[in-house]
Amino acid sequence: MLLFNVRLNGKNYCLWSFQMRRFLMGRKLWGYIDGYVPQPKNENGRSDWLVIDSSIMIWIMNSVAPKIGHNFTYKSNTKALWDYLRKIYSQANTARLYTLEHKSMKTQQRDSSIQDYFNTLSYILNEMDSMEIEPPNEVVTKARNRSRLFHFLMGLRSEFESMSASILHRTPPPPLDDCLSNLLVEETRLSCFEVSNPHHKMSLM
Incomplete structure (x- = not known):
């Protein structure tokens, strides 16, 4: 199920990440991405943490193009998944940002x-x-x-x-x-x- 009207296709990472970040912040779940809510060491806390972390991972997987989702197999948690997506796709937007900056000045x-x-x-x-x-x-x-x-x-x-x-x-x-x-x-x-x-x-x- 698509949570909002932007699906990551490899060329729109910044717009997608902006909406996903706001979506998770609105549910007080951004700490699972930025590491503020780390995985607990005790068994009971760890079990509850994994349930929420897995839910976030499913949300992310459902908000990206299938060709991108195929690369998620070996990502152990949402933070690792998010860091991977940022590393791979954020740089692709540099040229677009330059174009927009130039367009705005004109x-x-x-x-x-x-x-x-x-x-x-x-x-x-x-x-x-x-x-x-x-x-x-x-x-x-x-x-x-x-x-x-x-x-x-x-x-x-x-x-x-x-x-x-x-x-x-x-x-x-x-x-x-x-x-x-x-x-x-x-x-x-x-x-x-x-x-x-x-x-x-x-x-x-």
């Missing part, structure tokens, strides 16, 4: 609306986030969000420069979602102004 508003530009950029950045092997800590998340705010503002058309400058002068920088809300209001205001002042619009061309 993404600009141009003729799009602010909302469409934001959606396009967010889709790329969200895929990049899903490729992280481990969740970033608070410091990394804060720095990344600030960098992405700058990235988003730099991609806007020139008529939004004054609004972008105003946002950048705030300390600390506001969340990207708040900036989007303000920019959508400004976009609407400029559109209304152009409709009521067509000669002004022509003078800017």
Whole structure:
């Protein structure tokens, strides 16, 4: 039974591992993968541990393509299985991550609306986030969000420069979602102004 809508096929390890990690964390079972819940030495505890560990292994096996599952025969526990999958398949996503990074840097508003530009950029950045092997800590998340705010503002058309400058002068920088809300209001205001002042619009061309 597939637990979620992503099955590991050898090319989507980061997205698959992200969903599997969240799935196990939601059931308080991630400790079996990262070694925080080691196999007990006493017989009774060991028996219960093996039942849970075996269940996790079955979940993982059912969430990968058959050609990948055939290589699981000699993996003794879920940690060994997870480490194997990470070693074999995580490196295959490096090229994809590079492509997404390059694509994100080239993404600009141009003729799009602010909302469409934001959606396009967010889709790329969200895929990049899903490729992280481990969740970033608070410091990394804060720095990344600030960098992405700058990235988003730099991609806007020139008529939004004054609004972008105003946002950048705030300390600390506001969340990207708040900036989007303000920019959508400004976009609407400029559109209304152009409709009521067509000669002004022509003078800017």
